[in-house]
Amino acid sequence: MKFNDTVNKDYIKEMFIKYAKIQSNSTENNPGKTPSTPEQIELGKIIVHDLKALGVKEVEQDKNGYVIARIKGNTQAPTVAFISHLDTYHSTNGKGVEPIVHENYNGKDIVLPKEGTVIKVSDFPELKEKVGKTLISSSGDTLLGGDDKCGIAISMEVIKFLLNNTELKHGDVCFVFTPDEEIGHGAELLDLRKLNAVCAYTLDSEGFGTITNETFCANYMTVDIKGKDIHPGYAKNKMVNALRIASRFIEKLPTDKRPETTEERQGFLHPVKIEGGVSNVKINLLVRDFAVEGLKELQDIAQNIANNTQKEFQGSEITISIKEQYRNMRYELDKDPRVVEYAVKAMRACGVEPKMSVARGGTDGSRLSYRGLLTPDIPAGFYAFHSKMEWVCLEEMAENAKVIRHLISTWAS
Numbered sequence: 001m002k003f004n005d006t007v008n009k010d011y012i013k014e015m016f017i018k019y020a021k022i023q024s025n026s027t028e029n030n031p032g033k034t035p036s037t038p039e040q041i042e043l044g045k046i047i048v049h050d051l052k053a054l055g056v057k058e059v060e061q062d063k064n065g066y067v068i069a070r071i072k073g074n075t076q077a078p079t080v081a082f083i084s085h086l087d088t089y090h091s092t093n094g095k096g097v098e099p100i101v102h103e104n105y106n107g108k109d110i111v112l113p114k115e116g117t118v119i120k121v122s123d124f125p126e127l128k129e130k131v132g133k134t135l136i137s138s139s140g141d142t143l144l145g146g147d148d149k150c151g152i153a154i155s156m157e158v159i160k161f162l163l164n165n166t167e168l169k170h171g172d173v174c175f176v177f178t179p180d181e182e183i184g185h186g187a188e189l190l191d192l193r194k195l196n197a198v199c200a201y202t203l204d205s206e207g208f209g210t211i212t213n214e215t216f217c218a219n220y221m222t223v224d225i226k227g228k229d230i231h232p233g234y235a236k237n238k239m240v241n242a243l244r245i246a247s248r249f250i251e252k253l254p255t256d257k258r259p260e261t262t263e264e265r266q267g268f269l270h271p272v273k274i275e276g277g278v279s280n281v282k283i284n285l286l287v288r289d290f291a292v293e294g295l296k297e298l299q300d301i302a303q304n305i306a307n308n309t310q311k312e313f314q315g316s317e318i319t320i321s322i323k324e325q326y327r328n329m330r331y332e333l334d335k336d337p338r339v340v341e342y343a344v345k346a347m348r349a350c351g352v353e354p355k356m357s358v359a360r361g362g363t364d365g366s367r368l369s370y371r372g373l374l375t376p377d378i379p380a381g382f383y384a385f386h387s388k389m390e391w392v393c394l395e396e397m398a399e400n401a402k403v404i405r406h407l408i409s410t411w412a413s
């Protein structure tokens with residue numbers, strides 16, 4: 001290390017509290033519109049203003065609300081990008097957030113002043129390791145929005161550092177603030193040509209010390225069931241009721257392959273929608289696994305159940321069709337091992353042995369990776385996100401800012 005990696009914790013705290021107070025929920029009720037809410041544009045404008053005040057020369061907010069800031073390099077090295085999202089989760093109140101700072105945390109349940117909300121150590125055992133640290137929560141009637149305002153505050157601190165310290169050698173570094181991550185549309189409209197980066201890292205997960213380099217592989221299954229309708233008064237030996245067939249099909253799906261019974265690297269078959277009547281029913285299922293082969297196995301299980309059920313109901317017809325949704329980003333990340341390796345190296349430089357982690361869903365990073373910008377995730381520092389019990393640890397946010405310094409430096413070494 002040839003630079004001073006001390007982090008300005010007070011600045012992170014100040015910026016975090018400032019942005020947490022600004023409502024920026026996205027919404028699923030505005031399909032086709034990016035960003036989905038005008039508040040995200042407003043937050044983006046404030047960030048652009050703050051970046052200019054820091055001395056950032058290249059920064060713009062495009063018509064879809066994406067904010068891209070470029071810090072010019074001071075040596076020859078590839079451009080890397082860091083991405084956080086402007087929006088907060090839609091289904092927990094995000095209006096009127098009043099952040100509360102809990103200095104020197106005492107290890108006990110945290111009782112918030114509103115709605116009787118309590119952050120319990122029994123629910124979040126990680127709290128036991130945070131004694132003596134500075135935690136921040138909401139006042140109990142809103143989410144906090146640490147997801148992902150931690151990422152934004154950390155980015156601001158790193159930008160300030162890069163502008164004021166020339167001893168850290170780096171190529172161009174882009175900081176990107178995207179809308180609508182929470183509704184799955186944060187990656188689509190990002191102009192990758194503007195970034196021209198070798199890779200990116202999202203700052204969008206819990207705590208400290210993990211690297212998320214895998215996501216689910218996802219297919220969408222449609223089961224089409226044809227029965228035979230006829231007047232029920234004269235239906236004996238003639239009617240074939242598609243609703244009964246559908247119910248039998250769902251009942252036969254394996255209990256150990258459900259979202260409710262699986263975790264970590266286990267996949268599942270998850271019925272999400274059913275519609276129809278006596279003559280025809282359609283069932284939609286999510287098929288999820290970390291490997292394409294695993295998807296195939298799950299689909300074979302469903303096909304066998306369909307075959308057997310069809311035999312049971314003489315005269316019925318069951319067909320299954322599959323639509324590809326997204327793939328594990330690991331398949332892409334493996335094409336340039338440096339992207340994850342350098343993140344490992346940066347964490348080790350901060351005295352932490354990183355844990356590799358999997359996302360049981362799709363992420364903006366996986367979509368970007370398939371668009372050609374390899375994007376694993378490193379933590380931002382929040383916990384209990386999407387809830388009124390959400391909390392963040394200031395010291396961990398500072399550690400994450402330190403990791404980013406080392407990561408930027410590693411790409412230039």
Ligand SMILES: [Zn+2]
Pocket residue numbers: 085147148181204
């Ligand atoms: Zn997030």
